[in-house]
Amino acid sequence: EKVEITKEQQALMKIITDAYNRHQIPQDVAKKLLQDQYSAEENFLLLTEMATSQVQVLVEFTKNIPGFLSLDREDQIALLKGSAVEAMFLRSAQVFNRKTPSGHTEVLEERIRKSGISEEFITPMFNFYKSIGELHMVQEEQALLTTVTILTPDRPYVKDQQAVERLQETILDVLRKLCVLQHPQEPQYFARLLGRLTELRTLSHYHTEMLASWRMNDHKFTPLLCEIWDVQ
Numbered sequence: 001e002k003v004e005i006t007k008e009q010q011a012l013m014k015i016i017t018d019a020y021n022r023h024q025i026p027q028d029v030a031k032k033l034l035q036d037q038y039s040a041e042e043n044f045l046l047l048t049e050m051a052t053s054q055v056q057v058l059v060e061f062t063k064n065i066p067g068f069l070s071l072d073r074e075d076q077i078a079l080l081k082g083s084a085v086e087a088m089f090l091r092s093a094q095v096f097n098r099k100t101p102s103g104h105t106e107v108l109e110e111r112i113r114k115s116g117i118s119e120e121f122i123t124p125m126f127n128f129y130k131s132i133g134e135l136h137m138v139q140e141e142q143a144l145l146t147t148v149t150i151l152t153p154d155r156p157y158v159k160d161q162q163a164v165e166r167l168q169e170t171i172l173d174v175l176r177k178l179c180v181l182q183h184p185q186e187p188q189y190f191a192r193l194l195g196r197l198t199e200l201r202t203l204s205h206y207h208t209e210m211l212a213s214w215r216m217n218d219h220k221f222t223p224l225l226c227e228i229w230d231v232q
């Protein structure tokens, strides 16, 4: 049957996509990736600064998701804490696959590969970046997929999962229609997108181990990262 995005779904998609594009880490922070020290210590410090800035951007973006601020306040926190790593994997994946002339892609990869992360996590991480790149998502799909990730009902400590589920289903319906309209020759494209969410959960588990091994080597995080990742 003919798939059609309604007027209100169009408006919802515009709000989310505009917010996603508006909330980016400041270019002066991103430019720090280009400075010339490349020690493991220096790379870790830079990546910590990027992650901290990215979390701030993520919090601001999340406030623009229609209905999010109407959720129980503690549930809002639980959703942010539960999705921060996954949202940052998605955002950094988009940076890698942007291949902008600014060339941050190469230096970002270089710094991640030399920041004290063990090879067993580096391989799945860059396989994920590659699999995201192969999807050639339009920016609306990127924004909606990040929103679906944030609105995952079964994060730890979420009390009113029903309320989150209702919001997520609204976004999933728009994303499903958008995928059909954007990729008519690939009917299973939406299913492929959702498959990435499963991969994100695996990466999130790896990330917990990455944090533990950094801490074992006495690496320090910022207060914001300690709060969102329950470390220190």
Ligand SMILES: CC(C)c1onc(-c2c(Cl)cccc2Cl)c1COc1ccc(-c2ccc3[nH]c(C(=O)O)cc3c2)cc1
Pocket (backbone or CB within 6 Å): 025, 030, 044, 047, 048, 050, 051, 054, 085, 088, 089, 091, 092, 095, 102, 104, 105, 108, 112, 221, 225
């Ligand atoms: C605390 C640090 C060391 C950390 O721990 N885990 C990760 C970590 C890692 Cl490696 C991988 C994936 C997720 C996390 Cl969460 C990180 C570093 O996290 C980030 C690194 C870079 C970026 C980021 C975001 C947007 C950007 N735009 C641009 C630009 O050039 O415009 C560069 C850029 C970088 C975001 C998070």
